[in-house]
Amino acid sequence: MSRISFGTGGWRATQDHFTDENVRRVGQGIAAYLTEKQDVIPSENTVAVGYDARATSADAAASLADVFSSAGFDVLLTDRDLPTPVVAHSVVDRDLAGAAMVTASHNPPEYNGVKFIPGDAKSAMPSITDAIESHIEPPDPLPEAQHGTVTRYNPVEIHATHAVGLTDRYLGTDLSDLTVVYDAIHGSGRGITDALLESAGATVIRHRCDRDPTFGGNAPEPGPETLADLPSIIAEHDADLAIANDGDADRITVCTPDRGVLSGNLLFAVIYEALLAEAEVTGPAIRTVSTTFLIDRIASEYGADVHEVPVGFKWIADGMATYNGLFGGEESGGFTIDGHIGTKDGVLVALLAAAAAATEPIDDRLDRLFATYGQIHADKVSVDCPDDRKDAVISGFEAALPDTIADQSVVDTVALDGYKLLLEDGSWILIRPSGTEPKMRVYAETPAGEQLESLLDAGSELVEAQLA
Structure with a gap:
């Protein structure tokens, strides 16, 4: 067997390696890791399994659910493909032992993978993924009488309620004067992020909101090339902005009428400054070493600190907890906020970005930020x-x-x-x-x-x- 290793975003592989046998071996590694923890007894705990829109994801999720139930865990299996952050939020909301998410995020369609979400819903640290790797082997099921149950569930509504409450606390959620183009890139944000924006009053123009396991033949990566048609769609509908998620909707990209597709650096600056200036809260920013110093200049103006961490969202989550961060993120478009789980969430942050745009257009915000703090x-x-x-x-x-x-x-x-x-x-x-x-x-x-x-x-x- 070729070696299975967990990198920054879990285990990812092309289809020749992403086999049912290997998926089940990974499931055994997760089940064994959870079982050996002193605070987790399989028969008394539940594990969630979610999956993205890729062709092999639903079957792989069913295989993981089978491995977990055979190891004694009750399993909650999502009833459709869902964003990773929605599944992650349900781990905390339902006090679960953890979750497995079948996704390769923004990788091309020939890839798939498995991500483990710990019980605190933070990105898994190396100590956890190393322990999972050490247990990767063929499943060793318990006697059938000790198997757990598998139940379908859908945690979208509770995540949406949480996202609205959190956004309303900081920036308000009246989007009734906003027109937003939403681009799911055929991924798992469809029917989730767009519905959340619409529920807050926005007029939503949907683009690529049908499921396509090939993502139109491209990687579901919300960058300038993939989103090249958004400026013309904004102009056609006289929209205020466009929002796109990657394949599993844990990352976000925004496109504006004047500047087109924004970098994660600029979106970080827009949202963080809006929180400091309009929510009248002061708190640290947690940014990766690859993210802009513009954040530091904004923070300095408001008497806030900035803490620089290595690349990888697990380090942002760790920094948010260690330094009581207000907003944390990376130049690649992954963000979280105080009061939320330590997982990047492109659904929640879509609502935050729209709320910021509702009170001041994002192009105007950037004009003001550049005039005050300098260009980058x-x-x-x-x-x-x-x-x-x-x-x-x-x-x-x-x-x-x-x-x-x-x-x-x-x-x-x-x-x-x-x-x-x-x-x-x-x-x-x-x-x-x-x-x-x-x-x-x-x-x-x-x-x-x-x-x-x-x-x-x-x-x-x-x-x-x-x-x-």
Whole structure:
């Protein structure tokens, strides 16, 4: 058997490896991990199983439910494909032992995977995923008399009630003057995020809100290329904004009439500043090392702190709990808020983004933020790097970090996750290994747009020099 490993987003694999046999082995690993915990007795606990819109997801979820029930757990199996955060919220709401979610999130349609959601609904930390991996083996069912039950359930309504209450606490939920284009990219947000926005009064124009397991032949990744037709749809309907979710709706992207598809950096800034200015609450921002310093400048204005964490939402969730964070997120479009579970939630944050737009158009907000705090220009590129060379590349930087990058002096270095080089004009580059692909990531941010490409090129050249 080839090895099954849990990365940043759980186990993901192409269809030749995502077999029923391997799915059941993963289910056994989760069941054994839960059983060995002293506070979990299978016959007294329930596990949830959810799944996304991919072709193999429903069958894989049924196989996981069978493994869990055969291990003595009662199982709640969703009655349709659902967003990951909706299933995760139900773990806390129903006081479950945990959940398994069959999803490959934003990966192409030929992928699928399994994510484990612990009982606190935070992203699983390495200590948990390592323990699951150690138990991955063929199922060992209990005698039939000790099997648990499998019951269908749908936790959408309770999640929606929670999302409305939380958004209303901070920004209000009157969207009656708002027209929103919603793009599900054929994924599990359809009928969930759009319905939530509509329930708050918005006029919703639906786009790609039918289920297509191939996602139209593309990865359900809400980036500029995938969302290229949204600006014209906004214009056609004179809409205020467009909102898109990825395949399992744990991430969000917003598109505006003037700026088009926004980066996660800008959406983070818009929502965080709205919370500080309009909700009149002051609390820390938790951002990854790859996320914009614009957040720091906004926080400073309101006397709030910013805590920088490694890339990966598990670290954001940990930071939110450790520092009593108000809002946490990453440049890739995953966010959560105080009072919510420690899981990124593209459904809830869609409502937050719309609420911010209802009181001030997002383009106007960004004009004001840039006038106050300065422009940012940010992007990232990838450099091919075999997985077994990643550690050597990072180790090599320790002895070979440059004094200048693209004619800018390096004034400080952050080694929180890879290496982040801070430059004299406020620019920075970050070089770190991808947690999901055989690549090194190079991120850059600068106040001067003309410098962005040269910074990305310089970072790529540093990686290539280590690989030479």
